[in-house]
Amino acid sequence: MQSKKRTPRDDAARRRRRSTVRVDRVRVASFQRRLLAWYARHGRDLPWRRTRDPYAILVSEIMLQQTQVRRVLEYYPRFLARYPTVADLAVASTPAVRESWDGLGYYRRAANLRRAAQHVAERHGGRFPADVAALRQLPGVGRYTAGAVASFAFGQDAPIVDTNAARVLARVFGPGRRRGRTARLWTLAEATLPAGRAYEFNQAIMDLGALVCRARKPTCPVCPVRRACRAFERAAARQR
Numbered sequence: 239m240q241s242k243k244r245t246p247r248d249d250a251a252r253r254r255r256r257s258t259v260r261v262d263r264v265r266v267a268s269f270q271r272r273l274l275a276w277y278a279r280h281g282r283d284l285p286w287r288r289t290r291d292p293y294a295i296l297v298s299e300i301m302l303q304q305t306q307v308r309r310v311l312e313y314y315p316r317f318l319a320r321y322p323t324v325a326d327l328a329v330a331s332t333p334a335v336r337e338s339w340d341g342l343g344y345y346r347r348a349a350n351l352r353r354a355a356q357h358v359a360e361r362h363g364g365r366f367p368a369d370v371a372a373l374r375q376l377p378g379v380g381r382y383t384a385g386a387v388a389s390f391a392f393g394q395d396a397p398i399v400d401t402n403a404a405r406v407l408a409r410v411f412g413p414g415r416r417r418g419r420t421a422r423l424w425t426l427a428e429a430t431l432p433a434g435r436a437y438e439f440n441q442a443i444m445d446l447g448a449l450v451c452r453a454r455k456p457t458c459p460v461c462p463v464r465r466a467c468r469a470f471e472r473a474a475a476r477q478r
């Protein structure tokens with residue numbers, strides 16, 4: 239029998255099915271409460287968290303792509319001292335920006351950042367757009383970075399999924415099989431975001447992934463969200 243040809247509508251339906259996750263509301267509420275309480279006491283104090291300037295936040299987010307926090311801590315203040323506003327970066331020359339980035343690696347990020355500044359200057363009159371869709375039009379800005387700027391600078395309820403958040407969500411909620419996992423993680427990030435609290439919540443989940451729920455050797459026995467965590471429950475059941 240000849241197999242039926244797949245249409246774009248079939249593909250869209252398949253993608254929707256893959257991104258569907260069943261969310262346990264009780265688990266979500268427990269996770270939110272415990273995570274936010276922990277963050278209030280143990281959240282990291284980082285220079286880009288002391289500002290709501292979308293430009294400064296974008297600089298930090300682009301620098302943090304594939305680069306460790308301690309290295310960005312060196313470059314971030316220097317870069318902002320040289321280009322304090324989006325207008326300053328928009329008119330900077332390529333060699334000058336590259337020189338400021340020297341040693342941080344992945345120079346394409348610097349080029350994209352400069353192009354993003356030009357985009358904001360030319361198309362938005364120097365003011366950053368506040369919504370995720372418009373932010374995603376900026377060169378070098380993907381879904382995660384747009385969500386980070388929207389939530390950290392503008393307090394929008396925009397979810398984020400970076401490596402740390404993905405690991406925490408996967409362990410706590412167990413999004414299952416590999417296929418379609420990224421889409422399901424984004425659905426989970428959206429479903430677990432407490433309304434009006436994205437600013438703290440997004441930082442909290444990244445900090446938990448960086449400090450407690452690390453890729454190797456997570457410190458589960460002292461984890462603040464262990465009572466809401468499926469991975470912890472499964473490990474405890476195996477030991478019984």
Ligand code: SF4
Nearest residue numbers: 451456458461467470
């Ligand atoms: S209990 Fe363990 S696996 Fe679960 S979130 Fe905490 S550190 Fe991660």
